[in-house]
Amino acid sequence: DVKVTQSSRYLVKRTGEKVFLECVQDMDHENMFWYRQDPGLGLRLIYFSYDVKMKEKGDIPEGYSVSREKKERFSLILESASTNQTSMYLCASRATVVTEAFFGQGTRLTVV
Amino acid sequence: DQQVKQNSPSLSVQEGRISILNCDYTNSMFDYFLWYKKYPAEGPTFLISISSIKDKNEDGRFTVFLNKSAKHLSLHIVPSQPGDSAVYFCAASETGNQFYFGTGTSLTVIP
Numbered sequence: 001d002v003k004v005t006q007s008s009r010y011l012v013k014r015t016g017e018k019v020f021l022e023c024v025q026d027m028d029h030e031n032m033f034w035y036r037q038d039p040g041l042g043l044r045l046i047y048f049s050y051d052v053k054m055k056e057k058g059d060i061p062e063g064y065s066v067s068r069e070k071k072e073r074f075s076l077i078l079e080s081a082s083t084n085q086t087s088m089y090l091c092a093s094r095a096t097v098v099t100e101a102f103f104g105q106g107t108r109l110t111v112v
Numbered sequence: 113d114q115q116v117k118q119n120s121p122s123l124s125v126q127e128g129r130i131s132i133l134n135c136d137y138t139n140s141m142f143d144y145f146l147w148y149k150k151y152p153a154e155g156p157t158f159l160i161s162i163s164s165i166k167d168k169n170e171d172g173r174f175t176v177f178l179n180k181s182a183k184h185l186s187l188h189i190v191p192s193q194p195g196d197s198a199v200y201f202c203a204a205s206e207t208g209n210q211f212y213f214g215t216g217t218s219l220t221v222i223p
Contacts, residue, residue, distance in 0.1 A: 041215060042116075102158065
């Protein structure tokens with residue numbers, strides 16, 4: 001069965017902390033994505049990666065960076081967490097051809 | 113600017129009746145469309161998709177209709193069940209590119 005796993009369900013961090021959100025997929029998918037979901041705004045793309053060591057900015061990359069050292073793992077990094085980064089973060093993966101994306105269970109991040 | 117729009121934030125339907133969720137898009141290059149269902153505190157789960165070469169795709173109680181000239185798609189759920197109560201997101205992409213998601217419609221099915 002398809003599996004995308006995010007390392008934490010809930011996180012509370014302090015303003016200014018460096019935060020790492022980890023995502024692992026077991027489907028050998030080339031494409032991986034990080035979204036954030038906020039009320040009334042839907043899912044907005046932060047960064048995506050088409051292959052190992054490749055990354056592309058999405059619609060809202062400011063304040064974030066990513067790392068993809070291995071095909072199965074895609075990490076989202078908040079360099080200096082701020083309260084406006086409090087959100088639900090969703091990781092997804094997709095095969096190269098046009099297919100649906102599979103999502104992880106989400107990480108609810110609260111920055112205080 | 114929002115490329116995919118779901119103009120109804122919420123919808124309530126009686127159990128057993130039809131639920132119709134709507135979605136509009138602006139980019140005529142989009143050729144692949146999907147619907148996802150999301151429960152609170154969980155990630156979205158894929159429901160059904162349609163490519164631009166079709167105008168209808170059916171999977172059990174779920175049917176997606178695509179009207180390319182109107183840049184409109186809809187999801188029909190028949191019959192609606194209480195377990196269908198969730199937030200539904202439509203998404204669109206141009207082949208191989210990123211998905212653009214709508215803002216979601218919260219469906220409540222009343223027993």
